[in-house]
Amino acid sequence: MSVVGTPIRGIRWRHPKTVGIVGIILGVLAFWTALPPLATRTAVLPLALGILAVAAGIWAWSRDQRRIGGGAVAAGALGIVFGLLATRSSTAHLDQVVVWSALGAATLRYATPLTFAAIGGLFCERSGVINIALEGMLLTGAFFGILGAIWAHGWAGNSAWIVGIVTAMLAGMVMAAIHAVWAIQFKVDQIISGTAINFLAVGITGYLFIDKYGDTGTPGNVTDYGIPDIHISFLQNWYFIGPIIGQLNLMIWISFLLLIGTYFFVFRTPYGLRLRSVGEHPRAADTVGISVYKIRYIAVISSGAIAAMGGAYLSLGFVHSFNENMTAGTGFIGLAALIFGKWRPFPTYMAALLFGFSSALADRLPSAYGNQWGTLFQALPYVLTLVAVAGVIGRSIGPAAAGRPYVKQ
């Protein structure tokens, strides 16, 4: 590796990895130049940039940087397609859809529940327990969050959302505890118990919702005691950044903290090492005196609490109401982000942002073009994850012991 390029000011420019990254950037640029504020109307620029990106990708691929090389080829191809599409549609439409600050803020809003779900899943799956019940835990959190806040509104006033988040976390922990007992104690197939939790969550939240609010829906005044937005007044006039992060929901900031905290916990502390070792090789961990069951229990139950926080954000911080099965696949996109990010916190967050961006775009496209194409963007997270597990852009391989119950000897 060191033979290939000599470092110039710290960066080895001719290293395949660098070339691949430059290729990815070129692919993004191919699309970006066709969008406002630049909005070039010629097809040459996206084509040229895209072809350069593909070439860089192939070069990196041929020099054994398959993941990044594949990524650059994909970015280049997508850049050409989307860039050409953009140059062919009218500038007025483009201006209407691509308002970067609004898109950025919407991306963060859509990415936050995904982030909570994915980080919850990260703890669970790093400990060796597959969690396809994230969807159910998210939904549980959404319902019990709003239920707790409405209940507490009488005595807690406008800070009832705190009670809401706590109830959501407790409910999520109960759901996760069922998954934990079944997966760890009874050694039931983890997919089966996860599926059961998803069914139960839909049924229980739907039943209680109809029973309590069936005729009227959740009260309209939830907005008053929902999770508040954080206004940062001095930021608000900054170019580009201000409109995006000047007024974000508290939970979005909490998700940032959680992300950084998770990274340090999982990769920089002895507890994180234990967590990972239990997920990779439980027998080895057991041999050196780590209690596999205890760590798995803690990990699964805390994953329920974290995913439920994402649900509470959805109902209390985002839409300020609850509806039957309102998560509608959000938890599965979170799972997709986790897999796409290869079970690592920051790549997972990048995936969540990407998926959030596709949701935000899907939201805005129909208003300008009046057709259905936006809907297809909703499928993008799932298709990308399929591509990721297929190994086109580097294989996604999870913790080695995930899915297998541990039997003590």
Place this chain on the structure above:
Amino acid sequence: MTRPPDDDFRASEDIELAKSQDDIEQAPLAPGAAPPPSMHFASRFSGWPSVIAPILTTVLAFFMGGLVVALTGKNPFKVYNAIFNGTGLNWFFHVGSYSARVPFGTTHMWFPWNTASVAAQNLQQTLLLTTPIILTGLAVAFAFRCGMFNIGGQGQYLVGTIFAVWLGSSFLNMSPWLHVPLVLVVGALAGAAYAGMAGILKATVGAHEVISTIMLNWTAVWVGEYLFGQGGPLIGSQPSIPISHDIAEGAKLPVIWGLKLLQGLSIGIFISIAMLFVYWLIINRTTLGFEVRAVGFNPEAARYGGISVARNYFLAMAISGSFAGLAGALDITGWEYHIGQNDIPASQIGFIGIAAALLGRNTALGVGFASLLFGALINGTSGRQLDPSIFRPDLAGNLTTIIQGLVILFVGLNLTGLFIALRRRLGRKSA
């Protein structure tokens, strides 16, 4: 989630998994050998433990569902009674002397049951719902036999419905003898291709089939929303209403019981039941079924025995998917005749198949009965059947989901085994 091949304790755990998944068809023990612990119960009550565990599971799930009903201040007995009457299964209890029209004819003949009563109409609906559940159940069961969890029955079902609507509304003047088989076969093939993708991924790069089928499910949902939404390519004559064209008359299955206008029972139920037999035949009487089961028991041993594991993974998923795709095509040709955009995310048939397969222990007969149970439950709790003064149908629909969840939760447990262990522990205490 993929398993590295150099793992040392892989083989032994796969055997355990296979055993717990499929303890009905365990190989007979060598004479004189001590039975393994899991077979104690089976040897004591030879024959019926495979029946008793699902029944125990069902009873427990219904009991806990009843608890939920009771806790929210309703009488569970009244509720369950109303649901049961809505299923139409009470039809069998009213035996008398009636006349019934011979299917496809005009002559009438003596029949012990009244074929035109309200209960009869309810039973038609139950059987209509049972039809696709049998097939999505088989879709899950077949993959299970190969050691895979096909959680993507819903996506494969949706792809089947999409192709059925597309082809069904395309050739308006085709002969029914050609049109119906064409729609059914293409629906099944579409499902097979869709599931086959997951199979290929599993066979070639080892991608976990659960992840890929979940992703395929949601891809199908959004593609369906695109196709049948406002301005979508498969939308009907009115662009503002997100509903597809009705399929041609020639593509509709003949109705054998009840009236076509009132959603009578089509011959689809017989196709489903025939597929139960086909499933049994493939699994138990063909080389393919033997190989599939061998891979399901222990892929390493199967590979050592000269069976291509990759080929069987692909074939098992494709056959699985064809069952689910056929379910979608039967629903369209049997009674739905069109798709609305709202139906696509609301449909749950594929997921109910998971519960049916698990409760039926992946056997043909078991899946058949479990599908009837869930078909009846869903029909009995639907808004059309349930008296809202006794129990709100939207509550009942959620009760159904709870019961399904509980069934899946308890079916994974070795309930009979737990029962034995509990009794042994109690016995030790009293001794």
